[in-house]
Amino acid sequence: MWTFLGSECMFFGSLIATFLVYRNQSTTGPFPDEIIDVPITTVSTFVLLMSSLAMVLALNAVQRNQANLGRFWILMTALLGTIFLGFQAFEFNEFFNEGLTPRVNLFGTTFFVLTGFHGAHVTVGVIWLLVMAGVITPKGLSAWTLLGAVLGAYAILVGILGLLDVIRNLSDVGAVIFIAAGAVVMVAAGLKHFSIPTKLNVASQAGNLEVTALYWHFVDIVWIVIFTVVYLVSANDSIETSEAIISGLHGGG
Template identity: 40%
Template sequence: MAAADQHSGHEGHHTTTGISHNKLLMWSFLASDCMFFGSLIMMYMVYRPEMTDLGGLGPNDLLDIPFSSLMTFVLLMSSLAFVLGLSSLQRGNEAGMRIWLTTTALLGLLFLGGESFEYMKFYGEGLSIGENIFGTAYFVTTGFHKIHVGIGVIWLLGIVAMSYRGRVPKERSEMVEIAGLYWHFVDIVWIVIFTFIFLVPYR
């Protein structure tokens, strides 16, 4: 979807609602994406009661809440960096935007790295994706989120690259704003996942 919303009918078109097509597309896509994550998280919640007794390979044995909290903080900071980048552009500071968006992407990569580190650790302890229902639900749910973060990082770096070629002027800041909708959404979804997978105690 990343590319799909960058084409066609951008600036200047008069629309019924006053919201541009691209932005409306992103909003409706996010509504749909809510249901993707909703389905996954719902599944996780239904399986949750089965996860308490998994012979040393359950969430109570493996989840490292302090580390995940740190990663959550990193992701939240990336959203902050993004907001600063967008406001730089809106004030006409393209270089500032590039710096902040690169920071955002790097924080995103740091998050992906940290999460991958956790994957490796779990795998090392013996939790494969098919080991038990926790392995299955945990890896697939967070993996699906990781794919979203990855797409976001590529998108942000794409904007930075375009900006170097002068193709993201102040007048087209909506393009960055739309990427931001996506980035913040992915961030918020992580908060939900973090809450339901990590924080709520398993009994």
């Protein structure tokens, strides 16, 4: 896993370098300072950091052979990762509505490639976490309650995306019904799932979960760099550039 993470360092290092090479090179808008919403991204960054905390608590519990607690924190990590993906879907949708696509300018191309690949990595991580939650789940009914919790979380996500108009053909009432139904299913499944006493020896899975955790934390540290370089620094730096280009266009016209 460490070798793989080393190769991933070079992969994301190249993508971030490419973003920086083409920074402030766009001749047409939208420019970063016009479109990037730093407060929302700060919240999503916080969510991803807290998912890393949940991940390390999950590993800690599994190493202590605490099956239910470990499974709870794994699912919490997956949920926080899914919320982060929801933020990213919302952001991409907003950018598309504002006219920023991968083909409109260099900022759009480099931004979507970089953050898109990161989002893909988070998606893989969420799937991996759900598999690990299944691995340390006792056989039988408990697996079905786990499935219920996942479906409930999915319904909540669909509802939230509907309310945010990312899913356009879902009315507000329909979105609220999705959220409410998803919450009921998730809470019921969760109560049933975690009430089952288990004597499963989950400590034997600590090594496998450690590998999953390494991947998840790596995805987190990549976002720490992206948040600083792409959002905070670039949005701050591009203000003068975009103003110069816009004033030049007005002067020329």
